[in-house]
Structure formats: C-alpha cells, structure tokens
Amino acid sequence: MTLKIAPGMVTVGGVTLSNHCILAAGVLGTTGSSLARALANGAGGVVTKSIGPFPCEGHPGPCVVEVEGGLLNAMGLPNPSREFVSEVEPLAGKPVIVSIYGGDPGEFRMVASWFEGIAAGFELNLSCPHAAGYGAALGTNPLLVEECTRAVSGLGSPTWVKLTPNVTDIAICGKAAERGGASAIVAINTVKAMRISTALKRPVLGNRYGGLSGKAVFPIAIRCVYELYEACSIPIIGCGGISGAEDVIEMMMAGASAVQVGTAVKDDPAIFQSIVSHLYSSEGVQAETIVGCAHE
Ligand code: RRO
Secondary structure, three states: OOOOEOOOOEEEOOEEEOOOEEEOOOOOOOOHHHHHHHHHOOOOEEEOOOEOOOOEOOOOOOOEEEEOOEEEEOOOOOEOHHHHHHHHHHHOOOOEEEEEOOOOHHHHHHHHHHOOOOOOEEEEEOOOOOOOOOOHHHHOOHHHHHHHHHHHHOOOOOEEEEEOOOOOOHHHHHHHHHHOOOOEEEEOOOEEEOOEEOOOOEEOOOOOOEEEEOHHHHHHHHHHHHHHHHHOOOOEEEEOOOOOHHHHHHHHHHOEEEEEEOOHHHHOOOHHHHHHHHHEOOOOEOHHHOOOHHHO
C-alpha cells in the first residue's frame, strides 16, 4: 500500500483519540481491564459493550458461530447495567466511549447520566438487530432516532449514534440523528442474518436470528458510509469488516473520519498496532484530504 496518512492526535465527534482506529462496541469491552488493554495495545479509543437500564443475561446459546467471512452473533445485550460504572471509573480521562441502549428516550438519558463525567462520550445503540424492544427496534424509526439522540445529546457530552444497515435508506436515520444533536454517526452495526444446521434441521443460534459481522459485511459498510456522507454534515465513523490499513483508507475515501475495528480483533489481539504501523507515515497526507475524496 502506498498511500499513508500523517500520524497525530485526532478529534472526531467531540472525542480526542490517539489515532483513527477505535475498538468497536461488543468486542473486549466488557471489563475495565480489557478496555485498558485495548488502549495499551494501540487502539486510538475504545467503545464499551452496550450498557442498558437493567442487568441482562443475554440470549440462550449458542450465541456466536463462525461463518465464512465473519461471525454470526446473537449475544442478546448481556450487561451488568449500572454496576458497570465501577469498571470505567478508573479510565476517566481516557478515550472511552460508553455504548448505551434503552427502550425509550428516557431510558437512554438515564443510563447516560450514570456515566457523566466518566465517559469521554456516548455511543447510542439504535442498531442491534436481534433485541426485541431495543436497538434496531427503535433505530429503524427516524422519529425515535431523533428523540433518543436528543435525550442524550442534551446532557452535553459527545453523542455518537450507531446505525443499523437493515433499513431501505440509512441516510434518513443519519439525518434524524443529526437533527437530534448527534456529534457523529457510527455505521454500521451487524447485518441481520441466520444459519440453519442441516444435521439438526434447526437454526444454529439459540435466538434463531443474529447479526453478521466481519469481512463479509465490509462492502455493505462502505456503501452505507458513502450514502451517509452524501446526506449528512456531521462526522461518520466507519465500522464493519475492517481488518487492515487499506480498509481504513477505503473507509475514509467513502467518507469516514475515523473507523472502528471489531471482529478482526478475535483473530489478532494486536491488530491495532499492526494497522497503525501500516497506516501512518511522517510523510503521509493529512487524513482530511482523503475523507470523502471518492465523492469528488
Ligand atoms: O449483544 C448483542 O447481541 C449485540 C449487540 Br448489543 C449489537 O449491537 N450488535 C450485535 O450484533 N449484537
């Protein structure tokens, strides 16, 4: 790869990061120590596992299955709710974004308020594809996207909104988040999918349906970021199938100001160091000069 970008601190959606590559929600984000380890291993910022208004055990297993090109999961939002505050408290001042979910705007605001002054920002999960009453159940309704975003952005902290690709027009949801005061859009969460065991004649996942992530969804994520860039004015953070520096450059050309890496961490816990070492050079171009350049 010849094109590289200049290294340095970056501020995206109100959060200052040590590089453009952020740990995505749901991966290694379940304890304070695993978040700290991801930062020590080169992540420019980290997003926690989604935290909700009540503790949740998640869906019955199997919850994750490896498929060609990625992973299929239906974890079911497992989280300890408010108890998670003590996990992130020691990381105050670091680029830790707390992913939150709720069943209505009031619940979103309540969960966010627990982390005020501790989190560098919030990422609203309006996009989990397999959680009745949460995630995409709200995030496919532009009015609810706007209201949930406004409920959290009104607290004054950076508010990122993670969108679902499982809609006809993602730009409508992006514009709703923007109207609600979002500081950035994160695209995309997993793609609703399923597999069936031919031996058992049953769906493989305990929840039947799940979300597909990994390399297989990268072209979908690129398309969503490209469409959002055409429609929205706030920064976009690209997420979905990124596993190397070339993918980061492509995401930026589609319109992403930063990226998140999730599923690729499973195969290579040191992936942030590896991406960063290939992405940056002191002779590299300023990132802003390539963000959205595929639209010109
Ligand atoms: O926990 C999950 O099952 C989950 C979540 Br919260 C999400 O946002 N996306 C996903 O694929 N799984």
